[in-house]
Amino acid sequence: MATLGDLERSVMTLLWDGGESLSANEVRDRLDEDLAVTTVLTVLSRLEKKSMVARERSTRPHRYSATASREEHTVEMLNEVLGTASDREAVLARFIGGISDAEAAALRRMLDSE
Amino acid sequence: MATLGDLERSVMTLLWDGGESLSANEVRDRLDEDLAVTTVLTVLSRLEKKSMVARERSTRPHRYSATASREEHTVEMLNEVLGTASDREAVLARFIGGISDAEAAALRRMLDSE
DNA sequence: CATTCCTACTACTCCATGTAGAAAAGCCGC
DNA sequence: GCGGCTTTTCTACATGGAGTAGTAGGAATG
Incomplete structure (x- = not known):
């Protein structure tokens, strides 16, 4: 869009x-x-x-x-790419499989600090 | 692309x-x-x-x-949207802030089972 | 009011995409 | 090997988004 x-x-x-x-x-x-x-x-x-x-x-x-920050806009794009479909999780799993250890660690931190 | x-x-x-x-x-x-x-x-x-x-x-x-599964393709798109820039983490943080609890839990599981 | 500045409208080019016909190329039964 | 059917290639046109800018009209200011 x-x-x-x-x-x-x-x-x-x-x-x-x-x-x-x-x-x-x-x-x-x-x-x-x-x-x-x-x-x-x-x-x-x-x-x-x-x-x-x-x-x-x-x-x-x-x-x-x-109207939106670059990050907000990127997140919108991200969700657009991911869609609302059921394969969101499958995609995320695959995505996570490909990221660096550092980034994985950062993600864990983000998730825990919720 | x-x-x-x-x-x-x-x-x-x-x-x-x-x-x-x-x-x-x-x-x-x-x-x-x-x-x-x-x-x-x-x-x-x-x-x-x-x-x-x-x-x-x-x-x-x-x-x-x-040539690639739908998931593989979507992951490619994701990385394209995310870029290699330094704000990857900022975007991911914002993204994570917006997902459902269930999805957050799933993500944690994925990260831990690495 | 005249000049200068800014905006709206219009227009043209280029490229991706949807769409398909005409022609060429390959194959199968005789 | 040939005629005819199937499949592929080549070419073409329409539409729409994006880059680019000229021209005309409206606003501000001395």
Whole structure:
């Protein structure tokens, strides 16, 4: 559902890492590629339609911010990939079989500290 | 990388659930939609290019099978979503915070039985 | 009010995917 | 070996998402 293109992802990265809201011009200035502001605005509008960014329309350069943190978004993706099906556990089992010992230990800690 | 369209996914589901290899005609017959065999063949070729299916070329209807089980594929997706970045653990923590008690228990069991 | 800034609308390209016909290639019974 | 059926390949077109940006229209400010 929330599949991102390269440019969209770059923009989201800025919003995620920057923490606060940015105007279209600020976004453009922080991007590596040298793009027209209209391009950035188009991308921001598309991200808004995807509910990935919120737009503050009351200020005059509109300001854009991520609606969810990168981690929240990744968890959403994770659950999307995992689905609600019964094979969730089978997949998780297989996943756990492939992680490092350190990560397994970290997971145990997380589970225990609930 | 291995992003699937609707039809591609339907075909993979058949190959995953069926267990064994199928010919293009068999795939077509088992699909809900009534499609031309050529359509199915195109899709199978594309899936082959994506390394999602293997094709047995020595038999005369070629036979197609999934190169990885559904679980294996899902785990791949999972790792793709998770990435190799440092925030893997942060994401996992958040993920674990959102799962059911039953699933948490299952996870603990899986981790311990390693 | 004129200038400058910002946004909305429109448009074009490229690529993935769904869809299938036409043609080529392989096989089977005669 | 040949005609005809089956299967595969090649080519093609439509649709939709994403990258990219121009142009026009609306807002702010001196």
